[in-house]
Amino acid sequence: MANDLNSLEQQVMLAIIKLMPNAYGVSIGDHIERVTGRSYSIGAVYAAVDRLEERGFLESRRGEPTAARGGRRKLYFDLTASGQLALKQSLAMIDKLRKTPARVREAFV
Amino acid sequence: MKYKPGSAGVGPVRLKAKNLTLGAPQLLNVPVFRSYPAPLPQADRGGKISETPRFPPQSRPQCQPINPPGFAEWLLVLIIPRRSAQLGCLEERFHRHVDTRGLRRTRALYWAEVMRSILPILWTKARKLGVIALIAEIWRRSSHS
Numbered sequence: 680m681a682n683d684l685n686s687l688e689q690q691v692m693l694a695i696i697k698l699m700p701n702a703y704g705v706s707i708g709d710h711i712e713r714v715t716g717r718s719y720s721i722g723a724v725y726a727a728v729d730r731l732e733e734r735g736f737l738e739s740r741r742g743e744p745t746a747a748r749g750g751r752r753k754l755y756f757d758l759t760a761s762g763q764l765a766l767k768q769s770l771a772m773i774d775k776l777r778k779t780p781a782r783v784r785e786a787f788v
Numbered sequence: 789m790k791y792k793p794g795s796a797g798v799g800p801v802r803l804k805a806k807n808l809t810l811g812a813p814q815l816l817n818v819p820v821f822r823s824y825p826a827p828l829p830q831a832d833r834g835g836k837i838s839e840t841p842r843f844p845p846q847s848r849p850q851c852q853p854i855n856p857p858g859f860a861e862w863l864l865v866l867i868i869p870r871r872s873a874q875l876g877c878l879e880e881r882f883h884r885h886v887d888t889r890g891l892r893r894t895r896a897l898y899w900a901e902v903m904r905s906i907l908p909i910l911w912t913k914a915r916k917l918g919v920i921a922l923i924a925e926i927w928r929r930s931s932h933s
Contacts, residue, residue: 704877721877722905744876747883749855751876 682765687719691727692736692766695756703742703753704728728756736762856882857895860902867906874905 684692694710695702704721707728712718731737742753758766856879864875878901885894914920 704874705880708877720901720904721874721881722901722908725871725874725877725905726908745880747880748876749879751872751879753876754873 682768684765684769687723687727688731689766689769690715691724692731692758692762695737695758696766699757700755702756707756731762732756734765735759736765854883854886854891856898860899864902864905867909878902 690711691707694707694714698706698710704724708719708721708724711724728737728739732739736759737756738759739754739756742755744750744752861875864871864878868874878898881901882894882898885897889897
């Protein structure tokens with residue numbers, strides 16, 4: 680499916696929704712680490728963001744340069760309408776899969 | 789107040805005109821050099837004005853800028869151009885980690901982050917160019933012969 684999202688992409692999109700309108704590389708990585716306990720490199724976050732932007736699920740805007748960033752500008756990310764739809768579908772699919780019959784659950788628990 | 793050698797708190801000042809007062813150099817854009825605190829009063833030095841600074845150069849506080857490894861930055865820009873935002877994020881994390889983890893560990897972490905960003909891209913490019921297949925073929929032929 681064209682709207683398939685992997686685990687990191689889902690996490691990045693959920694972090695962007697939470698942090699909007701201040702979602703940029705460091706804040707996205709920090710939020711994911713704080714909530715899930717898993718730390719991703721900045722490179723991994725940017726790779727995921729690039730893929731999502733190419734597919735039209737995200738849009739970016741340039742922010743202010745700061746001294747802590749060596750005078751470089753921040754790049755803020757926002758979710759587009761198609762991005763929201765893709766995330767909704769992807770999470771709904773996982774929810775469907777979670778609703779397993781009781782006999783299957785018992786076999787694994 | 790005119791500049792006098794040995795006056796407290798004032799270093800050597802280079803003036804172009806003779807009758808300029810302090811403060812005027814800034815207005816006239818004349819270079820001002822304040823290198824080190826003024827020498828001790830004459831009475832403390834037995835009436836002689838010494839040229840030796842009160843604090844020798846090795847005892848002055850070191851004000852080296854703490855920056856991420858330059859070569860790592862250069863490598864990242866070379867492999868992934870148009871990613872100044874990513875460089876900015878790496879630098880922001882670098883400055884945050886320096887206080888808590890120390891300079892050496894933070895530099896190592898920075899290198900690790902850069903490598904984790906670069907290596908997948910290099911691997912993809914190598915696969916696209918067929919370099920890996922070529923090396924595998926050479927190795928296969930050499931091992932069979």
